[in-house]
Amino acid sequence: MFVSLLRLEIYKIFRRPRTYIAFGAITVIVLLIQLALKVNGTDFIRLYTDTQTDIFEIPYENILNGYFVCVMVLHMILIHVPLLVALIAGDMISGEAAAGTLRLIAAKPISRTRLILAKFAASSLYVVALLLWMAVFALAGSILIFGTGDLLVFKETEMHLMKQTDVFWRFLAAFAFAALALTAIAAMAILFSVFSENSLGPIVTTVCVVIVFTIMQQLKVPLFEKWINPWSLTAHMLGWKGFFYVEKNEEGVTLDGSVENPWAVLQSALILTGYIVLFLMISVYYFRKKDILS
Amino acid sequence: MHKLLFMSFLLFEAAFIKLYAQDEKLLLQKVKEKYDKVNDYVAEGKLKTNVIFIKAPVSNVKVYYKKPDKMKIKNEKGVSFIPKGVVNININEVLSLQHYEAISSGTSRIGNTECRVIKIFPLRDEENITRATLYVDENRHVILKSVISTREEGTYELLMSYNRYVTYGLPDKVQLSFNTREYKLPKGITMDYDNGAKTPDPKNMQNRKGKVEITYSGYVINQGVSDNVFQ
Numbered sequence: 397m398f399v400s401l402l403r404l405e406i407y408k409i410f411r412r413p414r415t416y417i418a419f420g421a422i423t424v425i426v427l428l429i430q431l432a433l434k435v436n437g438t439d440f441i442r443l444y445t446d447t448q449t450d451i452f453e454i455p456y457e458n459i460l461n462g463y464f465v466c467v468m469v470l471h472m473i474l475i476h477v478p479l480l481v482a483l484i485a486g487d488m489i490s491g492e493a494a495a496g497t498l499r500l501i502a503a504k505p506i507s508r509t510r511l512i513l514a515k516f517a518a519s520s521l522y523v524v525a526l527l528l529w530m531a532v533f534a535l536a537g538s539i540l541i542f543g544t545g546d547l548l549v550f551k552e553t554e555m556h557l558m559k560q561t562d563v564f565w566r567f568l569a570a571f572a573f574a575a576l577a578l579t580a581i582a583a584m585a586i587l588f589s590v591f592s593e594n595s596l597g598p599i600v601t602t603v604c605v606v607i608v609f610t611i612m613q614q615l616k617v618p619l620f621e622k623w624i625n626p627w628s629l630t631a632h633m634l635g636w637k638g639f640f641y642v643e644k645n646e647e648g649v650t651l652d653g654s655v656e657n658p659w660a661v662l663q664s665a666l667i668l669t670g671y672i673v674l675f676l677m678i679s680v681y682y683f684r685k686k687d688i689l690s
Numbered sequence: 691m692h693k694l695l696f697m698s699f700l701l702f703e704a705a706f707i708k709l710y711a712q713d714e715k716l717l718l719q720k721v722k723e724k725y726d727k728v729n730d731y732v733a734e735g736k737l738k739t740n741v742i743f744i745k746a747p748v749s750n751v752k753v754y755y756k757k758p759d760k761m762k763i764k765n766e767k768g769v770s771f772i773p774k775g776v777v778n779i780n781i782n783e784v785l786s787l788q789h790y791e792a793i794s795s796g797t798s799r800i801g802n803t804e805c806r807v808i809k810i811f812p813l814r815d816e817e818n819i820t821r822a823t824l825y826v827d828e829n830r831h832v833i834l835k836s837v838i839s840t841r842e843e844g845t846y847e848l849l850m851s852y853n854r855y856v857t858y859g860l861p862d863k864v865q866l867s868f869n870t871r872e873y874k875l876p877k878g879i880t881m882d883y884d885n886g887a888k889t890p891d892p893k894n895m896q897n898r899k900g901k902v903e904i905t906y907s908g909y910v911i912n913q914g915v916s917d918n919v920f921q
Contacts, residue, residue, distance in 0.1 A: 443879075444875060444879075447871055447872065447873055447874075448771075448871060448873060450774070450843075450871070451773060451774060451868070451869075451870065451871055451900075452771045452772060452773055452774065453763075453771075453772045453773075453774055454771075455765065455769055455770065458765065458768060458769045459769055471881065475881070545767070545768060545769065546747075546749075546768035546769040548769055550875060550879075550880055551875075551880055551882050551889070552874065552875050552876075552877055552880045552882050552889070553743055553873060553874055553875075553889045553890050553891075554743050554744070554745060554873075554889060554890065555743060555744050555745065555746075555771075555873070556745045557744070557745060557746040557747065557769055557771075558747070559747050559768065560767075560768065562747075614877065614878060614881075616877065625884070631883075631884065634881065634882075634883035634884075635883055636883075637881075637882070637883035638883050638885050641883070641885060641887070642745055643745075644745045647738065647740055648738070648739060648740030648741065648744070648745070648746070648901075649738055649739075649740075649746070649747060649748055650745045650746060650747045652747065656885060656887045657885040657886055657887045660884075660885035660886050660887070661885065664883075
């Protein structure tokens with residue numbers, strides 16, 4: 397029963413034209429970034445390495461490879477993808493309410509809990525499809541255009557360099573983590589959707605929450621850093637980047653296959669999972685009591 | 691009478707210093723003769739970078755050299771951060787100085803080897819090198835350590851160890867120390883993930899020493915190197 401319900405929800409998602417806006421937007425953005433880096437990639441890298449050009453020979457051509465471009469694409473795109481996820485997940489319940497079909501589906505011989513879980517599962521599959529699409533264009537496409545090589549990642553006060561043989565698994569892990577992070581956004585959007593009777597409200601609210609927490613994270617105010625950021629959804633959503641931060645030994649040499657402080661990444665994953673469970677529990681609790689007759 | 695004695699002392703001192711300086715120059719000449727055996731080489735090695743703000747793996751590099759001062763270090767398949775000093779400053783540049791003063795500064799031990807310390811001061815203003823201190827192994831006629839100050843690239847310290855290619859004066863291992871510069875990007879650009887790891891304080895990066903080590907696995911000497919390699 398649950399599987400057929402899930403199939404129905406997936407069908408509903410992919411029948412709506414707005415679903416394909418996300419796929420189209422990602423395709424266009426990725427292609428634009430790839431084009432920009434193909435034309436002006438060296439200048440782009442110079443922005444990051446400008447202070448070191450007097451000291452080091454910077455191998456711009458070798459830095460600009462498919463892996464580097466993919467990390468840049470993910471860096472630029474993943475903070476905007478919650479908007480695309482909210483566009484679908486925020487509409488899951490409220491869209492039915494607005495269309496007047498919520499009463500109809502709730503009248504079926506299935507529990508409301510299952511209904512919420514099916515909608516959440518369908519949203520999660522949409523997130524996975526979106527990330528797979530992104531992986532095809534951002535990773536496979538960039539490798540095709542720029543080739544492979546060692547991966548250099550820029551941090552605020554560090555540069556992390558990884559051998560090309562030690563990179564691919566990091567992308568798989570990063571995409572898996574991004575799926576978890578975006579699923580948390582989907583769960584939050586469903587939660588807002590349960591409380592609303594129109595689609596716009598939950599979508600805008602979800603996007604606003606993401607924007608507000610991202611700004612709080614960027615402001616670096618001690619109060620926020622101590623009390624809010626450790627629990628901020630958006631701060632932990634960046635955990636995918638953790639797979640591209642490597643550990644080094646005392647001689648300064650990086651350790652192949654290492655992740656700098658993997659416990660932090662695991663902790664972020666657990667916090668995100670906790671949010672998903674919390675959002676779903678509240679959604680289920682409220683939806684079970686929700687008056688759908690009025 | 692006193693004046694005459696004083697003048698004689700000064701003349702003697704000047705002659706002594708001149709003779710001593712000639713001795714230093716003679717030693718440097720012997721070192722140069724050894725280096726002069728090499729017209730060009732291609733060497734393969736492993737490069738290790740130890741800079742506070744760079745986390746990098748050991749990389750495979752190819753080093754190209756052609757007389758008198760062409761040098762290139764390439765990592766053909768990957769990314770390596772090679773300090774400009776390695777490329778621009780080589781011992782040959784110091785040994786090829788035509789007009790310079792060489793002053794003995796005693797002896798010093800580098801590892802287990804007793805070395806003669808020679809300070810070199812170029813006499814012409816247009817030289818890139820402003821001064822150099824060389825630690826010369828008198829028995830093998832090779833330089834084990836050099837501290838070279840330049841106008842444009844700052845001060846570099848080179849530590850060299852010799853084994854298989856000592857007859858050509860080519861090291862098996864070179865360790866270069868150099869001053870680093872602050873590395874800091876705006877927060878908004880990087881959007882770092884805070885994993886709680888200790889990150890270097892940009893204030894501490896200024897004038898800290900960075901190190902690069904190249905361990906050579908082998909040299910191909912005097913087989914010709916195309917000029918295109920250095921472009």
